[in-house]
Amino acid sequence: MARIRTVKPEFWSSEQVMELTIAARLTFIGLWNFCDDRGVYTASPKRLKAQLFPSDNITSEGVAALVAELVHHGLVGEFEASGQRYWHVTGWAKHQLIRKPTYRYPIPPGWVAPDQSCPNWSGTHAELVPDQCGTDAELVPDEYTPEGKGMEGKGEEGNKSPRKRAARPQKTKIPEGFAVSAKVRQWASDKGYQNLDAHFESFVSKVAANGYLYADWDAALQNAIRDDWGKLRQPGRGTDAAPMRQRVDL
Known part of the structure; x- marks a missing residue:
């Protein structure tokens, strides 16, 4: 199911983003809408093409090349689970705060479900935490290079709570x-x-x-x-x- 996400103004001036082609930037933003609430999406260029560019003159191979560009710049990671490959937005847990997340795909390597017994667990980053209970580590796996600070906005799912x-x-x-x-x-x-x-x-x-x-x-x-x-x-x-x-x- 598609989700509403928010783009921070700082996105456009990020050095990593500015190194992308315009088509890759659009693909990156579109990918957020169809990721699950961990930022994971099945590695299917054909499916992504149908969701992001249903009426555009671009092939599945062209979409695969755009995703490869995102991977090259460290904005998207790839992993395999149960014989199937997935894409993962690397800075997701750091920049998307979702109050009531729902998951569709496997957890990326190096991530675990939150342990409520951890002294640093506050319940605000309920979607994913690194496998480092009790530390102040950022919510980003070591093997991935995250986007710069302020890349992805807090999706509207994370901002539904009304102010009391x-x-x-x-x-x-x-x-x-x-x-x-x-x-x-x-x-x-x-x-x-x-x-x-x-x-x-x-x-x-x-x-x-x-x-x-x-x-x-x-x-x-x-x-x-x-x-x-x-x-x-x-x-x-x-x-x-x-x-x-x-x-x-x-």
Whole structure:
């Protein structure tokens, strides 16, 4: 089954890629779409031609020559398993991060299935690891020359996980025993607000009458004081200062 893969911008300026012919570059990118999630593909030029160039004037032999060019530059390796030959994208595990990989072909030489008992296994590179448990070795076999850093993008299979947003605090009814906290008193003092008891009574009365819900009741009271819910800053109603209005997010 074909897969969606991503090409990093650095791909185009990689020295290894720039040494390829244009047709070989296109073949290389197309190969990613039809590899399994280990970067392995059966070594069949005829099949690859049918998948990549179904309507183009190129023969299976021509495709084989393009793959040979990739092998020559160390971008693709070849191996044999159970009497059948396979191609393998050499830098796959380093540059393709796939969360839920599926495999169709054998594991290339020098690679093993991840051992969850390894102290360095984090579960993020679940597709393949080198046979060197407990080391900090890169996820590339020694016998292959990988692409330069930034060659292949992380395929979309590896980026499907949505970003989790922090849960917003839940709004509640006014807490039992809610009173003017030391935090609010200090804030009011710093801002020059007076008559806190009157402001508080007005706030509680309005909340009860309207069934208001808040996530942060201290902030809600601060907003009520600032917005003068009790109209205590009207002429003859109090001595509060009237600083510039600046709301507190609830």
